[in-house]
Amino acid sequence: MVQAKALVKRFGEFEAVRGIDVEVRRGEAFGFLGPNGAGKSSTMRMIASVSPRSDGELKVLGMDPSVDGPRIRARLGVVPQQDNLDNELTVRQNLQVYSRYFGLSRAAARRKATELLEFAQLSDRADDEVEPLSGGMKRRLTIARSLVNDPELLLLDEPTTGLDPQARHLLWDKLFRLKSRGVTLIITTHYMDEAEQLCDRLVVMDGGRIVAEGSPAELIDRYSTREVLELRFPPGEAAPDVADLAERVEVLPDRVLLYTGSGETALECAHARGVRPLSSLVRRSTLEDVFLRLTGRELTE
Numbered sequence: 186m187v188q189a190k191a192l193v194k195r196f197g198e199f200e201a202v203r204g205i206d207v208e209v210r211r212g213e214a215f216g217f218l219g220p221n222g223a224g225k226s227s228t229m230r231m232i233a234s235v236s237p238r239s240d241g242e243l244k245v246l247g248m249d250p251s252v253d254g255p256r257i258r259a260r261l262g263v264v265p266q267q268d269n270l271d272n273e274l275t276v277r278q279n280l281q282v283y284s285r286y287f288g289l290s291r292a293a294a295r296r297k298a299t300e301l302l303e304f305a306q307l308s309d310r311a312d313d314e315v316e317p318l319s320g321g322m323k324r325r326l327t328i329a330r331s332l333v334n335d336p337e338l339l340l341l342d343e344p345t346t347g348l349d350p351q352a353r354h355l356l357w358d359k360l361f362r363l364k365s366r367g368v369t370l371i372i373t374t375h376y377m378d379e380a381e382q383l384c385d386r387l388v389v390m391d392g393g394r395i396v397a398e399g400s401p402a403e404l405i406d407r408y409s410t411r412e413v414l415e416l417r418f419p420p421g422e423a424a425p426d427v428a429d430l431a432e433r434v435e436v437l438p439d440r441v442l443l444y445t446g447s448g449e450t451a452l453e454c455a456h457a458r459g460v461r462p463l464s465s466l467v468r469r470s471t472l473e474d475v476f477l478r479l480t481g482r483e484l485t486e
């Protein structure tokens with residue numbers, strides 16, 4: 186669906202995307218995971234064929250965006266980072282007007298709106314204005330609107346940023362449904378749980394480069410250990426030397442992470458040598474740990 190080779194995006198002298206190789210296959214959910222400024226949105230905008238590449242090669246749906254932009258855009262759905270719904274129209278009108286841009290007849294646009302309102306669980310708000318809707322509802326409406334042209338490929342830029350956990354789960358459920366219908370999804374996110382939940386494969390981006398790629402499970406296997414023991418100490422207190430209790434230890438400002446096969450065993454050993462943390466937690470490894478390993482920084486500030 187998408188092939189990028191040595192893809193570059195420059196803004197003046199600044200390289201936001203610094204020569205990335207990506208291949209997205211039909212039917213998969215593919216993720217770009219990285220912190221703010223990693224180059225995810227710039228990459229998405231090139232794939233969406235609304236921002237020209239500065240260098241390298243890019244094919245979307247087998248076509249070159251610099252030649253076939255309109256034909257590509259006709260077959261894509263795009264959910265931008267910021268909702269850009271029309272606040273002066275009702276929920277239903279937002280869908281109908283957008284359908285008309287894609288050339289649907291008035292009757293077809295009405296049918297499509299009804300179908301998408303149901304999909305987005307917004308049928309009972311169809312005649313309400315957009316402004317009073319919750320953040321989650323607005324996101325669902327933006328996704329519904331991106332589907333008016335039955336896209337084969339849906340691009341979602343940070344789909345759940347700013348939403349509460351319940352709204353996020355509802356949105357993920359909608360995205361799973363689209364995927365099960367065969368829609369290819371490309372998602373940018375800085376939430377590792379979102380990437381783990383949704384993505385079959387992903388690339389981890391940092392500073393305009395891809396620093397790792399694989400399925401969430403592969404990345405965790407490759408770059409982390411099965412379990413992590415988190416120890417918290419009072420602010421300002423020096424972390425004790427526990428380096429020999431784990432395969433790897435990361436000292437963060439507010440806690441110490443011990444990467445190990447068994448967190449419980451590491452905790453027992455720490456207790457035995459008199460280490461007294463404020464609190465301790467054994468958890469499984471996540472993509473956050475992968476990111477920390479790869480960059481020495483945390484994913485979410």
Ligand SMILES: Nc1ncnc2c1ncn2[C@@H]1O[C@H](COP(=O)(O)OP(=O)(O)OP(=O)(O)O)[C@@H](O)[C@H]1O
Pocket residue numbers: 196199200201219220221222223224225226227228
């Ligand atoms: N139009 C622009 N002009 C100049 N610099 C830009 C422009 N758009 C993005 N950048 C810069 O390019 C870098 C990558 O930005 P980009 O938005 O692609 O990152 P991101 O990973 O999507 O992060 P975010 O989550 O903040 O959107 C940033 O340093 C940003 O300031």
